Amino acid sequence: MNLDNLLTLDTLQLAKAMLGWRLRLDSEEGSYEGIIVETEAYLQGDPACHAYRTKTKRNAAMFGKPGTIYVYQIYGMHYCFNISGNEEGIGEAVLIRALEPTLGIELMKMRRNTASLKNLCSGPAKLVQAFGIHMDMNFWNVRTDALSLIPPQNLIVDNDIITTTRIGITQGADFPYRFYIKGNSFISKK
DNA sequence: TGCAGGATGTGA
DNA sequence: CACATCCTGCAA
Known part of the structure; x- marks a missing residue:
């Protein structure tokens, strides 16, 4: 699957399909990469979704184009990082909850102030801190900006995916x- | 090993 | 006032 196909999926399918993809950030100080190992979907009609009620200044990016x-x-x-799903005008998104770090690990350790690989990106606010993601990146798009998605090396099949409550x-x-991802040790909860 | 407590912007 | 969190410190 390529990025175009990925971003046409409905938000629930998108959340599953993003497992195994890598998140990459290219910045002044270097590049960061990690395999997406844990996600959550936030949908229309879902009371936990920030866009459940009205469009506000804060949640406006959830209504943007897919990506x-x-x-x-x-x-x-703390800050959390999401990728908007569904078509423009619909407030849905996928929260990235955990990554398995693969590149830029020394930079991540400095930012996170820890030497523990498992503790770098094992939570939504942790991976944001590890990558140095900030509010200026709100409304960026993974298609066009320095924060991008790279297709999986190893295909993740349904049998490798555990589904739970948020x-x-x-x-x-x-x-x-x-x-x-089943058996992955970099998720946010043991 | 587990949990209470604190830091504190945003919107109901 | 509740919340899509994380870290520290203290008790068991």
């Missing part, structure tokens, strides 16, 4: 919208 990057601040101090929410807590 639009949505960065938001949470708990006043982490850290109470509204919509029963929806099975969290996906991760």
Whole structure:
């Protein structure tokens, strides 16, 4: 599957299909890459979705074209990184929850202030910090900007994907919208 | 090994 | 006032 095909999937399928793809950032200081190993989907009609009610200044990027990057601040101090799904005008996105670092590891260790490989990108706010992602990247697009998606080296099949409920929410807590690669040790929860 | 507590912008 | 989180410190 190529990037064009990936971004035509509905948001739930997109969240699953992104497993195994690599997230890459090219910045002044160097390049970062990690394999996407855990995602969550946030959909229309889903009370946990930031776009559940109205379009606001904060959630506007969720309504962008597929591949639009949505960065938001949470708990006043951390940031999370999403990729918008579905067509323009519909507020849906996939939250990237964990990566298996493959490139730029020394830079990540400095940014995260830890030497532990497993602790670099094993959470949505952690991977944001490891890559140095910030609010200026809100409304970027993975098609056109320095934050991009690279197709999988090893194809992830359905049998390799575990589906569970999402982490850290109470509204919509029963929806099975969290996906991760079976047996991968870089996910956010053991 | 587990959990309580704190930091604090945004929108209901 | 609840929240798509993480880290520290203290108890068991």
